[in-house]
Amino acid sequence: MSMLKVEDINVYYGNIHAIKGISFEVNEGEIVTLIGANGAGKSTTLNTVAGLLKPATGSVEFEGSSLLGVPAHKIVNRGMALCPEGRRIFLQLSVQENLEMGAYTRSSAEIADLIADVYDRFPRLKERYKQIAGTLSGGEQQMLAMGRALMSKPKLMMLDEPSMGLAPILVEKIFQIIEELNKAGTTILLVEQNAQMALSIAHRSYVLETGRIVNMGTGDELLKDDTVRKAYLGG
Amino acid sequence: MLNYLINGISLGSVYAIIALGYTMVYGIAKMLNFAHGDVIMIGGYVAYCATSYLGWPVLFCVLASVVVCIVLGIVIERLAYKPLRNASSLAVLITAIGVSYFLQNIALIIWTSNPKSFPNMVTLPPLVIGGLQISSVALVTIAACIVIMIALTLFTGKTKMGKAMRAVSEDKDAARLMGINVDATISLTFAIGSGLAAIAGVLLCSAYPTLMPTTGAMPGIKAFTAAVFGGIGSIPGAMLGGILLGIIEIFGKAYISTQLSDAIVFSVLILILLVKPTGLMGKKVNEKV
Ligand SMILES: Nc1ncnc2c1ncn2[C@@H]1O[C@H](COP(=O)(O)OP(=O)(O)OP(=O)(O)O)[C@@H](O)[C@H]1O
Ligand SMILES: [Mg+2]
Numbered sequence: 001m002s003m004l005k006v007e008d009i010n011v012y013y014g015n016i017h018a019i020k021g022i023s024f025e026v027n028e029g030e031i032v033t034l035i036g037a038n039g040a041g042k043s044t045t046l047n048t049v050a051g052l053l054k055p056a057t058g059s060v061e062f063e064g065s066s067l068l069g070v071p072a073h074k075i076v077n078r079g080m081a082l083c084p085e086g087r088r089i090f091l092q093l094s095v096q097e098n099l100e101m102g103a104y105t106r107s108s109a110e111i112a113d114l115i116a117d118v119y120d121r122f123p124r125l126k127e128r129y130k131q132i133a134g135t136l137s138g139g140e141q142q143m144l145a146m147g148r149a150l151m152s153k154p155k156l157m158m159l160d161e162p163s164m165g166l167a168p169i170l171v172e173k174i175f176q177i178i179e180e181l182n183k184a185g186t187t188i189l190l191v192e193q194n195a196q197m198a199l200s201i202a203h204r205s206y207v208l209e210t211g212r213i214v215n216m217g218t219g220d221e222l223l224k225d226d227t228v229r230k231a232y233l234g235g
Numbered sequence: 236m237l238n239y240l241i242n243g244i245s246l247g248s249v250y251a252i253i254a255l256g257y258t259m260v261y262g263i264a265k266m267l268n269f270a271h272g273d274v275i276m277i278g279g280y281v282a283y284c285a286t287s288y289l290g291w292p293v294l295f296c297v298l299a300s301v302v303v304c305i306v307l308g309i310v311i312e313r314l315a316y317k318p319l320r321n322a323s324s325l326a327v328l329i330t331a332i333g334v335s336y337f338l339q340n341i342a343l344i345i346w347t348s349n350p351k352s353f354p355n356m357v358t359l360p361p362l363v364i365g366g367l368q369i370s371s372v373a374l375v376t377i378a379a380c381i382v383i384m385i386a387l388t389l390f391t392g393k394t395k396m397g398k399a400m401r402a403v404s405e406d407k408d409a410a411r412l413m414g415i416n417v418d419a420t421i422s423l424t425f426a427i428g429s430g431l432a433a434i435a436g437v438l439l440c441s442a443y444p445t446l447m448p449t450t451g452a453m454p455g456i457k458a459f460t461a462a463v464f465g466g467i468g469s470i471p472g473a474m475l476g477g478i479l480l481g482i483i484e485i486f487g488k489a490y491i492s493t494q495l496s497d498a499i500v501f502s503v504l505i506l507i508l509l510v511k512p513t514g515l516m517g518k519k520v521n522e523k524v
Contacts, residue, residue: 072411088409091404105414
């Protein structure tokens, strides 16, 4: 069953036409990735689904109801969270305060349990719960960003380049966590520059080029596809 | 000497309360609300009318002034600043100056340019310790400042809404993704700042009882200076900046020159900013990549 359904959206920044009629869907339980070069429109697509940008035309449906016209701050309550590009954690808030913000729409009774779950998954954050987030290392900040997104208990978690700027060993760890989350029942929509890794964990994948979807298939199909190999996997 | 110090702290407490409004609004909306000083003046007039024409008891006058200023602050934000959320900061600044003149002109029409003499709202006896006599206005002002400081620190540090306010001031889109209503949070900030301006207006007019449409302008600019001095965006900074500014002003008046006291105040500001451009308590956290 399709959880997220995006149909023929066009998104503009002023007169820059960044997304030119994209359609895709994400089914419950899947890991779906969007891959593409810099500037292809991956972040724009996720930000539009999350309500930060408004599409000029087209429709976005989540669990059968339209998200058009729903303000961004009301979307998280529908069961969707975005872990944005560049992490965007609150640098001047403590680790724990960042997590609390992730559960902003939840009752305070639930928050303690949710925080305990995140600390179980990321013990490093627990050790540093009082630390100001701006003083965390890059890897810790990424864990915090993911933990914060998990605090809303999303059915669909969108991640925008979670591996950016991390050492290879941490990249592995992040992808491993994404797979774990998926096995535990969270549907994933993942944007990545690291196409190799992304395709290897994805059930299905879409390739974006200058605002259009130019290719799609299962992760394995795309890993073997010649044009994809040339463009994104280094030959 | 001790007397000057207490007068300085008292005047500084008024600046601090005003500076808190500047700093909170700057922190969240990244704009200098130049009309903030004029909200103080409106607060003064409302309290004046409530006591002189309606004969209300002091507490109700203060409350009326706070309520009117809160509504005024929210309306100013909605009508004048919100449409400019994505405009250049210069456009916003010019608008704020426009709102400032607008409020002064409204006051001119309603209350004319004749100065009103503001009745002292704090009619307690002065505190006498040995040879030292501290007026009740000074005491109440300092106490109000301390209470406000503690309340705001608890609010921003411990409550969900206060934390959301800090989150919004750092990153609006990220805050939206958390489910925080950014517009409502900005309104709340203007409401708090304007409510504080009303209290500052009553305290200021009680200490310096001449009320005119331009009454708020100079304290507004000085409190803005105090906010920058302390590190704009920082709540303890606004507090510290305000109180230091008051002390410098009073000592400058007493020992150097009454005429030059304002020049002294602003020179100190420039010196501090040359040495420490982020202000006394301004902070800078760098993003890690
Ligand atoms: N705020 C903006 N204003 C104007 N143009 C923008 C803005 N953000 C993105 N764009 C443009 O829209 C296009 C798509 O950008 P987007 O950020 O979605 O790309 P991306 O696929 O996420 O790239 P990357 O892999 O580098 O993150 C680019 O041409 C970009 O220049
Ligand atoms: Mg991007």
